[in-house]
Amino acid sequence: MVNLRVEHDELRASVRRFLADRSARDWMESEAGFDPEVWRLMAEQLGLCGIAVPEEHGGAGGGPVELGIVLEELGRSLVPSPFFATVALAGQALVASCDDAARSRWLPGIADGSLTATVAVAEESGSLADVATTAMAGTVSGTKMFVIDGHTADLLLVVAGTEAGLGLFAVEGDAPGVHRTRLDTLDLTRRLGRVEFDGAPAVPVGDAAFVPGVLDRAVVALAAEQVGGAQACLDAAVAYAKARVQFGRPIGAFQVIKHKCADMLVRVEAARSAAQHAAAAEPAELPVVAALAGAYCSAAYTHAAKENLQIHGGIGYTWEHDAQLYLRRAKSSELLFGSPVAHRARLAGLVGIGAHQ
Amino acid sequence: MTDEEFRARLRTFLTDNHPGHRPTDRAERLAWQKAWLATLFDAGYAGPSWPCEYGGMGLSFARQVVYQDEYATARVPGPLGTGVGIAAPTLIRYGTPEQKSRFLRPMLRGDKVWAQGYSEPEAGSDLPALRTTARRQGDEYVVNGQKVWTSAADIADVLFTLVRTGTPESRQHGISYLLIDAHTPGVTVRPLRDLTGDAHFCEVFFTDVRVPVADRVGEENGGWPLVRTSLGHERAAGAMNQAALYRRVLDDLIELARERGATADPLVCQRLADFETRVRIMRYTGMRTIADILAKGEPGPASSTSRLFIVTFEQDLHEFAVDLLGAYGLLGRHDPHAVQRGRWVWGFLRTRASTIGAGTAEIQRNTIAEQVLGLPRDPGDR
Numbered sequence: 001m002v003n004l005r006v007e008h009d010e011l012r013a014s015v016r017r018f019l020a021d022r023s024a025r026d027w028m029e030s031e032a033g034f035d036p037e038v039w040r041l042m043a044e045q046l047g048l049c050g051i052a053v054p055e056e057h058g059g060a061g062g063g064p065v066e067l068g069i070v071l072e073e074l075g076r077s078l079v080p081s082p083f084f085a086t087v088a089l090a091g092q093a094l095v096a097s098c099d100d101a102a103r104s105r106w107l108p109g110i111a112d113g114s115l116t117a118t119v120a121v122a123e124e125s126g127s128l129a130d131v132a133t134t135a136m137a138g139t140v141s142g143t144k145m146f147v148i149d150g151h152t153a154d155l156l157l158v159v160a161g162t163e164a165g166l167g168l169f170a171v172e173g174d175a176p177g178v179h180r181t182r183l184d185t186l187d188l189t190r191r192l193g194r195v196e197f198d199g200a201p202a203v204p205v206g207d208a209a210f211v212p213g214v215l216d217r218a219v220v221a222l223a224a225e226q227v228g229g230a231q232a233c234l235d236a237a238v239a240y241a242k243a244r245v246q247f248g249r250p251i252g253a254f255q256v257i258k259h260k261c262a263d264m265l266v267r268v269e270a271a272r273s274a275a276q277h278a279a280a281a282e283p284a285e286l287p288v289v290a291a292l293a294g295a296y297c298s299a300a301y302t303h304a305a306k307e308n309l310q311i312h313g314g315i316g317y318t319w320e321h322d323a324q325l326y327l328r329r330a331k332s333s334e335l336l337f338g339s340p341v342a343h344r345a346r347l348a349g350l351v352g353i354g355a356h357q
Numbered sequence: 358m359t360d361e362e363f364r365a366r367l368r369t370f371l372t373d374n375h376p377g378h379r380p381t382d383r384a385e386r387l388a389w390q391k392a393w394l395a396t397l398f399d400a401g402y403a404g405p406s407w408p409c410e411y412g413g414m415g416l417s418f419a420r421q422v423v424y425q426d427e428y429a430t431a432r433v434p435g436p437l438g439t440g441v442g443i444a445a446p447t448l449i450r451y452g453t454p455e456q457k458s459r460f461l462r463p464m465l466r467g468d469k470v471w472a473q474g475y476s477e478p479e480a481g482s483d484l485p486a487l488r489t490t491a492r493r494q495g496d497e498y499v500v501n502g503q504k505v506w507t508s509a510a511d512i513a514d515v516l517f518t519l520v521r522t523g524t525p526e527s528r529q530h531g532i533s534y535l536l537i538d539a540h541t542p543g544v545t546v547r548p549l550r551d552l553t554g555d556a557h558f559c560e561v562f563f564t565d566v567r568v569p570v571a572d573r574v575g576e577e578n579g580g581w582p583l584v585r586t587s588l589g590h591e592r593a594a595g596a597m598n599q600a601a602l603y604r605r606v607l608d609d610l611i612e613l614a615r616e617r618g619a620t621a622d623p624l625v626c627q628r629l630a631d632f633e634t635r636v637r638i639m640r641y642t643g644m645r646t647i648a649d650i651l652a653k654g655e656p657g658p659a660s661s662t663s664r665l666f667i668v669t670f671e672q673d674l675h676e677f678a679v680d681l682l683g684a685y686g687l688l689g690r691h692d693p694h695a696v697q698r699g700r701w702v703w704g705f706l707r708t709r710a711s712t713i714g715a716g717t718a719e720i721q722r723n724t725i726a727e728q729v730l731g732l733p734r735d736p737g738d739r
Contacts, residue, residue: 005652238730253733255719258726265725266666269659273641274634292634344630345623353611353629354620 008069011051015073018046024078024325028189032152034080042081043113049087050111052095057107064217067092068224068279075228078325080189082116085148088221090117090157093168093214097206102170106155117155119168120144120195121215121337128215128338133197135160135169139177140202143194146336150193151182158202159211166211169202176200187332189325213283216290219337223275223293226301226333230271233301233308233326234264240312257311264304271300291347298334298343305330364423370402371431379434387512390434394467397433404441404465406591411449411461421594422647429598438509440464440471444517446586447534451575460515460536474504474518474537474561475584481506482720484519485529485581489563491520498522498535498573500543500566506714510546510559513539523578534580536572543567553706590650593660596643599667600636603674607636610678613697619681628677635670642666661729665721668711675704 018041027035043049052067053059060066067088074083091110094103109115121128124143133142140160144150156171156178171178177200183192238261241252251257274296278289309316309323316323334340348354358366376393380386397403398412405424407413416424428435436442441464448460463469480487489502500520510516516537523531537544543566548556575583611620611629619625646660678701679686690699712718726732 234730238732241732250733252726253735255723255735258730258732259719259722261730261732262662262665262722262725265658265730266662269657269662270635270638270642270666273645273659274638276645277637277641292637295631296634296638341627344627344634347633348626348630351630351633353614353633354626 008066011066012069012073014046015048015070016076018042019073019077019079022077022079024080024189025322027080028325033191034082038079039081039083039113042083043111048083049091049113052087052091053107053111054095054103057103058111059107064092064220064279065276067221068275071221071224072228072231072275075225075329076232078189078229078232078322078329080191082149082153084190084221084225085118085153086110086116089119089148089218090153090155092217092221093119093157094205096210096213096217097168098210099206102203102205106170109154115155116149116153117157118147118149118153119214119218120147120150120156120158121218122146124194131159131161131166133158133160135162135167135202135204138201138203139199140169140171140197141177141199143196145192145194146183147193147195148336149191150195151180151191152193156195157205157214158197159214160202162208165208167208168205168211168214170205171197171200171202185332187328189329190332213286215337216286219290219294219343220275220278220281220286222333222337223271223278223290223297226297226330227268227271227275229326229329229333230264230268230297230301230304233304233323233330234261234268236323236326237261237264237304237308237311244313251311260307260311264307267300267303271297288347288350291343291350294338295340295343295347298330298340301330302327302334360420360423363420364427367402367424367427368431370400371427371433374400375431375433387437390437391467393434394437394465398462398466404445406588406594407445407461407465408449411457412465418590418594418650421591422597425595425598429595429601437467438470438513439473440469440515440517443473444471446588446591447517447574447583449588450586451534451583455571456536456574464515469514470509470512471515471517472507472510472513472539472559472561474507474510474516476506477503478505482717485532487519487521487532488525489518489520491522491533491535491568493522493570493577496570498533498568498570500535500537500563500568502563504561504563505549505558507546507559507561508557510539510561511548513546515539516544516561517574519580519584522580527578529581531578532580533577534574534583535568536574537563537566537568538572541566541568552709553703590656593646593650593656596646596660596663597640600640600643603636603639603667603670606671607632607674610674610681610701613678613701614681617681617683625681632670632674632677635666639663639667639670658729661725665718665725668708668718671704671711672708675701675708679705 047060048070050059051062051070055061094107122145123132124145133144140158154173156173158169158171159166160169177198179196181194183194185192241257242250244251274293278293281289305327309327312323315321374396376389380389404413405416405421409415464471475484477487491498491500516539518535518537519532520535521531522533543564545562547560549558549560550556614620614625642659642663646656649657682696685696688695690703727734
């Protein structure tokens with residue numbers, strides 16, 4: 001257990017070092033939306049894309065805990081890349097599918113960074129649950145919205161309905177019958193696409209039973225990112241409070257500013273407890289811990305992002321300052337896989353609140 | 358002996374010697390608690406974090422965690438007064454050999470009850486402003502002043518008290534730490550009724566109370582640094598227990614909500630799910646704190662924020678419970694129609710103190726901001 005802790009500390013430190021001088025802003029307005037060199041280094045030099053891919057498919061053989069460490073650091077820095085969609089969403093889904101054919105076919109490309117991928121869940125209605133997209137006879141038809149990297153991913157894993165219930169279907173991004181557009185988004189460092197499927201060729205992945213877990217794992221992965229982002233907001237707020245002088249003293253000397261920072265720390269640490277526990281949870285516990293981590297970490301991040309902006313005063317309100325990037329990411333993350341209200345409603349159902357004994 | 362063997366033996370002892378139901382009569386209850394503490398001590402099961410030479414068990418942190426877990430599960434009484442929890446570390450670190458041999462064992466065994474004389478009407482959050490004086494006369498101090506919010510002073514044998522031996526302006530540089538015999542002539546104890554109607558606390562008045570200089574801990578005017586002494590991470594060893602306690606309280610609240618049909622309201626379910634989220638996070642944070650201490654010897658920042666997290670939780674929960682009662686929240690706990698004998702209404706009132714006692718929430722936030730986040734101290738501070 002002690003060795004694992006040392007390895008984890010080293011992983012965290014190496015990712016942090018790698019991201020340290022890289023700016024989110026430099027690449028967010030580029031054509032691709034990210035620096036391809038950064039992506040290549042993440043995959044080849046640091047082996048991050050394979051962190052949670054089994055060794056037999058070219059990965060490092062880690063799991064959600066190691067992935068969570070990487071995601072937390074990426075959440076801190078906001079450096080854009082296909083990592084979340086490719087590794088956290090699609091990669092985890094493939095690993096969990098227990099579908100050897102699918103795993104052998106796509107995991108090696110994910111692990112070495114040559115393949116980008118994503119999971120398409122939300123429908124045009126905005127709903128995650130009422131799936132109108134259908135799959136039959138080896139094709140998928142319907143419209144998916146708010147798909148992370150949906151407009152660029154090489155591989156799309158699509159949640160679609162069949163006679164036997166919901167399933168996951170692999171569709172190549174440039175396949176016939178796939179028409180995709182980039183959406184203009186609140187989040188400037190994470191791109192979303194709208195994807196229309198019109199009889200697009202599709203390969204089923206896994207069985208119906210594992211589909212709910214796909215979303216739960218996505219929520220847990222996002223929670224780790226949210227903790228990193230919230231921590232970054234707290235750190236920025238504290239740094240500014242120490243440096244900014246008004247009325248002859250650093251504004252951090254004023255009690256309200258101190259209390260705002262203390263309250264941020266309370267929530268960040270609680271969020272960290274939730275996200276780390278969720279990443280380490282047993283599969284049976286996953287639905288409950290995903291719901292609670294999703295609810296809590298979303299709220300903690302948005303709170304931290306707002307307070308960070310507030311503490312920065314006027315400069316926090318500018319386009320140039322990074323406070324707005326975190327605010328946009330926080331609010332978007334809060335809405336991406338179901339709001340805190342939806343997570344809590346699900347949690348209530350899972351633990352029997354409202355049910356009679 | 359492995360941790361599991363230790364756990365099993367302790368559990369057997371606690372089960373076999375369980376003192377039974379808590380008596381309702383106050384005098385009986387006190388005797389019952391003292392008898393239990395003596396049983397615990399005589400069997401060698403008291404003072405898990407105390408060095409063995411003072412009657413304790415000298416347990417490693419890991420074993421203390423096991424001990425706290427079993428002790429809480431067994432639902433046996435805890436220590437009387439605030440000596441074991443607050444004064445003992447100071448005495449163990451800074452007491453003379455004579456003081457340690459005189460005071461520690463009787464405190465641990467429950468033969469002597471200790472109460473804390475710190476706060477005063479004019480010195481709460483600003484404790485260094487305390488005014489109770491101790492004037493040196495030969496080999497005695499003559500103590501005059503007043504303490505407030507002293508819990509268990511009415512049953513105490515020893516009042517561990519902060520007094521001013523320096524000039525009136527000397528603040529923390531003129532404070533001494535005295536162990537005052539509560540039965541000394543001139544000590545007057547008055548119960549202090551709090552807003553729940555109960556009287557757990559007292560006011561203590563000192564009128565020309567004579568205290569031997571030999572009963573001063575540490576140097577004259579050197580009492581302030583002694584105040585926040587602790588024995589390793591003994592507090593953190595019990596980190597899981599509050600989480601377990603609130604788990605039970607929340608379970609009771611959810612059951613109450615069901616019984617009253619309130620869970621048909623999705624907004625009620627939202628609030629309950631939020632409490633569910635927070636009570637689980639309490640447990641995860643406890644686990645994280647313990648794991649950090651075991652691995653690194655130090656808890657992380659999570660341990661400094663957990664108290665605020667917990668007090669906010671217990672206030673929110675009890676207020677929500679009263680709200681759930683609707684019109685029945687209008688009843689006091691002595692009314693025959695009161696729901697669950699008024700526990701939630703009483704709890705709502707009692708938890709007003711959660712953000713005040715043992716350090717106000719505002720001071721806690723200042724401390725977190727300054728000591729954990731490194732924000733600058735108030736320029737008005739001396």
